[in-house]
Amino acid sequence: MTPFVQARGIGKSFGGLKALDGVDLDIHQGEVLALLGDNGAGKSTFVKILAGAQPQSRGEIRIEGRPVAFASPHDAARAGIATIYQELALSENLNVVENVFLGREVVRRVLGFPWLRRRAMRQRVDTLLRELDAHIPDPLARVGGMSGGQRQAVAIARALDQGGRLVIMDEPTAALAVAETRKVLKLVRQLAARNCAVILISHNIGDVFEVADRMAVFRRGRKIAERQRAATTPDEIVALITGAHPDARTADLAA
Amino acid sequence: MSHELSMPRTPRTNALRLIDHLGPQAQILAIALFFIACCLVFTFMTDVFATTGNVLNLLRQAAPNLIVAIAMTFVITTGGIDLSVGSIVALTNALAAILLQQGLPWPLTILAILLVGGLVGLIQGWFIAYQGIPAFIVTLAGLSILRGVALLMTQGFSIPIASGTGFTALGRGWFLGMPAPAILAILAALAGLITLSRTVYGRHIVAIGANSEAARRTGIPTRRLTASVYVMSGTAAALAGIVIAARLGSGSSNAAVGFELDVIAAVVLGGTALIGGRGTIVGTLLGALTIACIGNGLILIHISPFFTQIVTGAVILIAIWLNTRLFSKLGRRR
Numbered sequence: 154m155t156p157f158v159q160a161r162g163i164g165k166s167f168g169g170l171k172a173l174d175g176v177d178l179d180i181h182q183g184e185v186l187a188l189l190g191d192n193g194a195g196k197s198t199f200v201k202i203l204a205g206a207q208p209q210s211r212g213e214i215r216i217e218g219r220p221v222a223f224a225s226p227h228d229a230a231r232a233g234i235a236t237i238y239q240e241l242a243l244s245e246n247l248n249v250v251e252n253v254f255l256g257r258e259v260v261r262r263v264l265g266f267p268w269l270r271r272r273a274m275r276q277r278v279d280t281l282l283r284e285l286d287a288h289i290p291d292p293l294a295r296v297g298g299m300s301g302g303q304r305q306a307v308a309i310a311r312a313l314d315q316g317g318r319l320v321i322m323d324e325p326t327a328a329l330a331v332a333e334t335r336k337v338l339k340l341v342r343q344l345a346a347r348n349c350a351v352i353l354i355s356h357n358i359g360d361v362f363e364v365a366d367r368m369a370v371f372r373r374g375r376k377i378a379e380r381q382r383a384a385t386t387p388d389e390i391v392a393l394i395t396g397a398h399p400d401a402r403t404a405d406l407a408a
Numbered sequence: 409m410s411h412e413l414s415m416p417r418t419p420r421t422n423a424l425r426l427i428d429h430l431g432p433q434a435q436i437l438a439i440a441l442f443f444i445a446c447c448l449v450f451t452f453m454t455d456v457f458a459t460t461g462n463v464l465n466l467l468r469q470a471a472p473n474l475i476v477a478i479a480m481t482f483v484i485t486t487g488g489i490d491l492s493v494g495s496i497v498a499l500t501n502a503l504a505a506i507l508l509q510q511g512l513p514w515p516l517t518i519l520a521i522l523l524v525g526g527l528v529g530l531i532q533g534w535f536i537a538y539q540g541i542p543a544f545i546v547t548l549a550g551l552s553i554l555r556g557v558a559l560l561m562t563q564g565f566s567i568p569i570a571s572g573t574g575f576t577a578l579g580r581g582w583f584l585g586m587p588a589p590a591i592l593a594i595l596a597a598l599a600g601l602i603t604l605s606r607t608v609y610g611r612h613i614v615a616i617g618a619n620s621e622a623a624r625r626t627g628i629p630t631r632r633l634t635a636s637v638y639v640m641s642g643t644a645a646a647l648a649g650i651v652i653a654a655r656l657g658s659g660s661s662n663a664a665v666g667f668e669l670d671v672i673a674a675v676v677l678g679g680t681a682l683i684g685g686r687g688t689i690v691g692t693l694l695g696a697l698t699i700a701c702i703g704n705g706l707i708l709i710h711i712s713p714f715f716t717q718i719v720t721g722a723v724i725l726i727a728i729w730l731n732t733r734l735f736s737k738l739g740r741r742r
Contacts (some may be wrong), residue, residue, distance in 0.1 A: 227627055242625065244618035246685040247611075256617055256626030258608045267608045 154216045157182045157319055157350045158203065158234075164211035165198050172198045174374045180319060185341060185351040187361040189394055190371030196354055199371070204236040205229030205351070235317030236309045237325065245297030249289060250278045252296050253311045257374050281310040285343055288336070302333035309340050319350040326360055338364050350400070358387045370394055370401075377404040415567070417472020426591065434680030442727055443698045450705030457708055464587055468655070471650035472702035473667070474693065477674040478600035478642035481692045482637045485604070485666045487617045487684025488543035490638060492528070492550030493645040494667035497661070498558040500525055500649030500695050501507030504575075506566035514575035522646050528554065529642020533635030543638075551668065558661035566660040569653060581655025589651045591701065596644070601689040617684025673724050674699055698723070 156179035165173040173195045180186055188196040201207045203214065203218050205223030213220050216232050223229045226236070245254050250271070259274050260267035278292045288307035289299070296307060305325055312320045322341065326334040341364045344351050360381060361368060370378040370393040378393045378400050392398035397404060450457040475495050483490045500521045507517045528550070535546045569576060581588040604610040616624040616630050624630045648667075655657045676682060677698060678691025702723060703716050 226625065230627075238625065244615045244622050244623050244685070246618035247615060251611060251615075255611075255623065256628045258611060260608055268606055269608060269611065 154181075156180055157217060159204070159215040159218070160212065161215070162212035163202060163209050163214070164244045165195075165202060165207065166210045169233060171267075171374050173202075173209075176371075176376045178369055180352060182318065183345055183348045184366045185345050185353060185364050187353045187355060187365035188371060189355070189358075189361065189390060189395055191263045193364075194394075195374040196371045200323060200376075202227065202238070203319075204211055204234060204321055205249065206236075207267075212380060214347070220334065229316055230317075233318035234317055234321065235312035235315050236321040237312055238321070238323065242308050243296045243304055246295060248295050249282075249292040249307050249310075250274050252283070252307055253278050255311075257315065258366055262335045273322070277314065278310065281314060281402060282306070284347075285310060285313075285340060287340070299327035301329045301334055302336040305329075305337045306340060309344065313344075313347070315350075318347065319352065320344055321352045323354045324356070325353070326355065326357060334360065338396075357371075358390060362387055372396065372401055372404060375404055377401055414656050422622045425639060435722050436688055436694070438730060439694045439698065439727065440676055440693055442700065442723075445706060446698055446701045446705065449699065450708065451633065453672055454705070454708045457705055458545065461706070462704070464590065466523050466700055466704045467590035467593070467682075468587035469704070471477070471587075471593040472664075473652050473670050473674060473700065474593040474696045475651070476641065476644045476648050476671045477678075477692045477696045478596045478689060479526065479637070479641040480671050480675045481600065481678070481680050481687045481689055482604065482613055483543075483641050484672075484680050484682060485617045485684055486634055486637050487620070488634065488637065489547060489672070490529075490641040490680075491547040491668050492554055493641055493648075493671055493674075494664045494669075495551045495554035495558065496528055496642055496645035497524055497652060497664035497667055499528070499554045500646040500663065501653045501663045502558045502562045502567065502659040502661045504650055504653045505569050507559060508573075508575060509567060514573050518578075518650055521650055524641055525644075525646020525649070526639050526643040529639040529645075530635065532642070533638030536638060537631040537634035538599040547638075552596060555661065561658070562661045566656050566662075567656045571657050575650075576654045576657055579651050579656070590646065591650065591657065596647075597693050600692075604687060604689055609633070614687065617681075617686070619685070642695030654665070661729070670699060670720075671696075677724055678726055704730070 158180040160176060163173055163176040164171065176199060177194070179184050179198075180394045190196045198207070202209045203315050205226045208223070215221065221232055223232070229236075237263060244255065247255065252351070258267070260269045260276070261270050262268070269307070275292060282289050282292065285306060287303070287310065289303050296304060299326070325337050329337060340359060341351055341353060345366075353361070353365060365382055367382065367389060368380050368385065370374050370390065372394070374401065380390070389398065393401050396402065447458075456462055457728060476497075480490060480493065504517055504521050507520060511557060512520070532546050532550050535541050536543045578588050578592075583591050610627050612623065612633055615628060616633055620630055649663070652663055673694035675692050677695035678688055678693070680687040680691060683724070699720055702720055706716050706719060707713060
């Protein structure tokens, strides 16, 4: 089976600085892939390129085998790539339904004007939240009054409704309490169970080992290692991230 | 409503839900009570206040403020402000009189004036939305420039408008037993109400005010929409300018001094958040009527008109103070 996304030789330069260099990575549907690495290792840059927020300087991205070029996050969204941003994605004064459908409202045209179809949107959100087993009692409540975990659930429902087949989550559990973190990790597995591909950026090795099927370690703009969860240990991953691992040293020398 | 959800609702979430729904309503409720209180006080203090004649007169006088306040609700909901509406009223008011004096047919005059108002709004909106200059600055400049243009055009003189035409009927005429300006204001309020709550445009306006970056990332054309609310306020101010010119039968560059403050007061009094993200047309309606009531009632009970400003200001302060106290109390229990 062709991977959903194939990244080949992806590079990104900012002036003289090589933020990303020759990254090859496959992303499969139904799989949670964790990107790990120190700050500035290039994982966020890589994800931004995938999400269409920045164009790559070099290399090619293929979706289901076909090369694509994203000019904007909109292009990426159309190709089925949904990104969940940490802070900026939700409007606090709008309710759950309005947030899920923000920018893509379901409308009925009467006299040439688009009127909101509030009941249809409401029903769709009810279904999504039930499927995700998200604990949001009232979809008409404002998002501003919700916990971090509930907000993540809203963002995930939004990504799913957009037809997201690859969901990118950047530090979804940062700043969450323990119980909330559990819920979000469960949601991540739910996504994979629905045959979505999930990319998870996280600094929390414990979280990563709990949900990820595969891990890719970035260091100084390169992907220096890729491991199946079953075939590695937290110690090895930490060693790769910090540069203590022999593979990391080899990569450092080659750079 | 969500009984099909897997999780049973606890009493705590029920309480939260109540607060969530009550929060914005509380503000409208507060201003509604305030409005009723004002009406009652004036009804008891003078026999004239609660007569049909006076109420219709009050509506006619409140109409320009109401029309612009509806548009201003949209502007403030996006997190912006339009300080130039008073000057736009003066400009269009004077320009209407000049165009009519030049012999332009009145329907064409009205069309031209509305276009001028929209164009002024578009220029200001462009600076705000596309050039990123704060709305306060742009419209403050507009306030000064546009009043200056009006003064220059009229040389400071008041320009008479011949009565008995369709134009003056807009200000003085009656329709279905109501003064024409009141009808216009009611139509504007209905349009605003439906647009803000029932259309995609309205939802996007709220979304921009709530979190403009989130709105942009969902693909909402935030800049175009931000500019559009200033076109709306400009056009509404032009309509108010027409109504005022038609009612007074003259165009003057000195019209509507301080008008923008009354309009903003009405909007804020109604519970629309100055920081954006929350707007209510019903609240604005009540706010504008309350201000009109106070002005009208104080004159009827023979209190010096100079007091009107003092009382209006005090009412705004007290109402908002009560609102924020009430509001923060509800909010703290979250």
